[in-house]
Amino acid sequence: VCLQSLSRCCRHPVLLLSRCLLSSSTVSKAPLHTRLLLYLTKRFYDVEALLTWTSMFKKRGVRKKNAYYGYTGSFHGPHVAAAYFILNLKGGFRYRGRSDWFHAEKFDWDFINHKDCPLEEIDLSYTVINCDGLGNFDEEKSLRTLSLKACPEVDDWFLSRLHVFQDSLEELDISQCPRITIGGLAALRNLKGLKRLDVSSLPRIANPGLVVILLEEMLPKCHVIADGYEFDAPPKEEESDKWKSQRQPKSRCNKCGIY
Structure with missing residues (x-):
């Protein structure tokens, strides 16, 4: 464009x-x-x-690439369909109750044998997932970790759709996503269970210091990570004392009435 x-x-x-x-x-x-x-x-x-x-x-x-895998879901269930969608996007995932991950680099058809096992962790970093593709995860009510680092199609509308995971999601990584603005971050207020949020290096965030403060107030139980920004340096102690003294009202002389 x-x-x-x-x-x-x-x-x-x-x-x-x-x-x-x-x-x-x-x-x-x-x-x-x-x-x-x-x-x-x-x-x-x-x-x-x-x-x-x-x-x-x-x-x-x-x-x-973000098509809905309803046909696969009709044969193997929604969890296997979501897993197959992730692998086709070159991502990775982990089933609940298992320690091993499935990755596209080491493709293994064994993931089909876990029809009744929901996904607990999903890594879609550097993929082209968008809002349409997110519909493949509507049945993943046990999702705890979602990594979307540097996804070029993730935008504010995408973040507004994450409310379907408000009862389970604990960790979210949306760092380096070029289309996210402060309006999309405001939609994360529904994720009250978040414990870790990574908003590092978002190019469309104009005032990162203020945004981090607002996120911490909006999600008080969440640890917000915001690397890759140039925050304003805190004022020096001498300058701070000088600024405070200038704001304090001067005493008035009772005899002459002069400040």
Whole structure:
């Protein structure tokens, strides 16, 4: 989308530049980058169409990867369907009551043999899960840990859907998610059972210090982790004392009435 917007903004200046280059008698002697720019301007609409098609296919791929696995669930149950969805997204999970994890790197069909075992921990870091894919976890009422680190499709609407885990979720990692804003963080107030929340390095958070304070007030039993920000340094002791003295009212002389 950004590339398409940039191409539209640069369309007229680039075409004007190409006309100037074409009218010059020194085109053959121009630098390589100038000749490359001239070549691209001659095929400007082809490049724009290519960007449009690339964006469309990318969105289609994300929708396909976040499809609802209802057909699998009808044969093997919702827990196996959720597990299969996670593995297809290159993630990992752990069943309740088991210590071993299932990962896409070490694919094992043994996960099908746990039809009645709910998922307790899910790791979908660096995957393209979005709000549609979250529907595959509606039956996971025992989910305690959910890691969504650096997921490019996780946004505020996604966070608002996490209320389905309000009775079980204890740990949530949404660090480095580029689309999360303070509005989405406010939706986490329903997760009263959270004990650990990682909101490190969220690029769209303008005032991280204030956001952390609000999260700690909103979730008093939760340990909030917020690394990767430049917080304002606390005032020095001398400056703090000076600031306090300036705020204290000066005494008034009873004889002359002067402060």
